[in-house]
Amino acid sequence: xxxxxxxxxxxxxxxxxxxxxxxxxxxxxxxxxxxxxxxxxxxxxxxxxxxxxxxxxxxxxxxxxxxxxxxxxxxxxxxxxxxxxxxxxxxxxxxxxxx
Numbered sequence: 820x821x822x823x824x825x826x827x828x829x830x831x832x833x834x835x836x837x838x839x840x841x842x843x844x845x846x847x848x849x850x851x852x853x854x855x856x857x858x859x860x861x862x863x864x865x866x867x868x869x870x871x872x873x874x875x876x877x878x879x880x881x882x883x884x885x886x887x888x889x890x891x892x893x894x895x896x897x898x899x900x901x902x903x904x905x906x907x908x909x910x911x912x913x914x915x916x917x918x
Contacts, residue, residue: 835909886908
């Protein structure tokens, strides 16, 4: 995937495919401005997870917590750690699909 870190990802669903796009954007980001864009994408994903928490969906709290952690890590400039959290999030989403 060829990512343009100046492009803000349109986040419409909390799904592995969307998170993979955000991961690619994080990996391509090289400036503070880019990281602010990534934080906004993670904010949107967090909002979707928070809505799932409010609907009492199983496992939603863990998803929301992973997104909060990834958001903070991006804000600290710790891109690799943020990507690791997002990969855990993808694994959790896929695990929930199976159960």
